[in-house]
Each structure stands twice: as C-alpha cells, then as structure tokens.
Amino acid sequence: MNIIRFVSEHQDIFYGVYSSDHPDSAKIIEGDLWGAYKFTAVDAKIRQLLSPVVPVNILALGINYKKHGDETAMSYPDQPILFIKATSSIIGHEESIVLPDAGADSVDYEAELAVLIGKKAKNIAPREVMDYILGYTCANDVSARDWQFEKQKGQWARGKSFDTFCPLGPWIVTKDEIDNPNDLGIRCLLNNQTVQESRTSEMIFNISDIVSNLSRSMTLLPGTVILTGTPEGVGFTRQPPLFLRDGDVVSVEIEKIGTLANRVVAEP
Secondary structure (H helix, E strand, O other): OEEEEEEEOOOOEEEEEEOOOOOOEEEEEEEOOOOOEEEEEEEEEEEEEOOOOOOOOEEEEEOOEHHHHHHHOOOOOOOOEEEEEOHHHEEOOOOOEEEOOOOOOOEEOOEEEEEEEOOOEOOOOHHHHHHHEEEEEEEEOOEEHHHHHHHOOOOOOHHHOOOOOEEEEEEEEEHHHOOOOOOOEEEEEEOOEEEEEEEHHHEOOOHHHHHHHHHOOOOEOOOOEEEOOOOOOOHHHOOOOOOOOOOOEEEEEEOOOEEEEEEEEEOO
C-alpha cells in the first residue's frame, strides 16, 4: 500500500492510505505509525501532501554506486560510508528547495532510494533486516558542494543539512509491494531532462548489508530514514558543472514507488 502524510481540508494532519483511483482523498490511519495504529474506512480530502515521515534520524550513505565513485575519483569503500543530515532539512513532494543565502552557487541534486525503519533494530543480521523495514520512498540528497568540500574542510553534514535539503515522498510504499528493492530503476530529471539514470542493483552495498551494518553502530529507531546513496550524473562532476538555479524543477523517479518533484527557489 501507499501511505501518505497530508494536510486535510480542515487543516488537520493525518497519515492515510492513498490510492491513485481516488487521488483527492485518503483513508485515515489512526494512531502512531511507528507504534500502535489501525486502518479506518474514514475518508479525508487531501489539501497538501507532506513528507511521508517526520524522521527521528536521517542516516545517509556516500559512494554507494561504483560509477559515482568513478566520477568523483573516490575509491570504493570497504564498508558503508555514513553521514547524517539534519531532520530540519525535510520537505515533501512539491514543496520548494530553497537555495540558501549563505551560499547558493553550487547546490547539487542526488536521487536516492530511501529506506524507512519500522521497528527498533540493534545488531541485526542481514537475513533479519526485512523484518525491520516498513517501506521505501524517493529522496533527494540536496548538497551545497562548496560547504561540503571547502568551507567545512570535507565534513559533509552542514553542506547537506540546510533547510529543505532533504525532499522525501511522495509516499511510503510498504515493503510487501516491492519484491526486490535491490533492483529498481532510479533516475533524476532536471527541467524534464534526465541527468541521472541507473538501477539499485548497481549499489555497492545492498539494503540488507546497509541496515545490518548501521545497526552495529547505533540503534535504528522506528522512524529512521536511511538514504542509500546516489548513482552517477551529479552536477559537480560535470564539465561545466550543473547546479540548481532559481526556477528549476528537479524530480526523482523510482520504479514501483513514484515521482518526487520539487521546484527550486532562491532564499528571500
């Protein structure tokens, strides 16, 4: 099923079950999606889609596609490379990516498959991982490259954590709907032109290995979002570089999930 988080016509915020057969409404989910909840037959009109999750943590991987490692001239890692994005960077489908006044000259796109943890996980084996996953969504790991590589001397967190730098959505597709998340088509479009295109089968570390590995460092709490890395084609490796500009529209498309689209605006 597709689970959305949305604002209703009466300005209430709900989780709901979404169907493309009824695109203007959803069946309300009562309770806590990360604890006790139940499905209802109550319909609510959708006024606005929000990020499908308010995460407790955003854990993200660097260099998890070989061709992305090649284009960045970075060696392939022996284990997942982890960085953390601020939870305040989250936005939803059709919300605006804001180019920060603190530096907007080298803001980049990164299409990624996001994994949502559904229950507490610590020191789990790869074969156990699917028991702990709620589902998947599209993500864009927006990155200010000047802050990432120069102003913070290679520390990635700040350049990837500006407000609006983690679009997620448009919904959570529950794991039962996707037989093999390790072989999904993924692409990024900038103003309707394809700039990234690959398959998750090209990842260096698959989803089971990623989640198991991270669970050995920290407790993965319900509501944790894991970004699994981006394929080749990012803007800063191109000649000339291709960065986001005011008025652009950037979209992330993932097979069996959908399309996450966001307009780019300059900070007032």
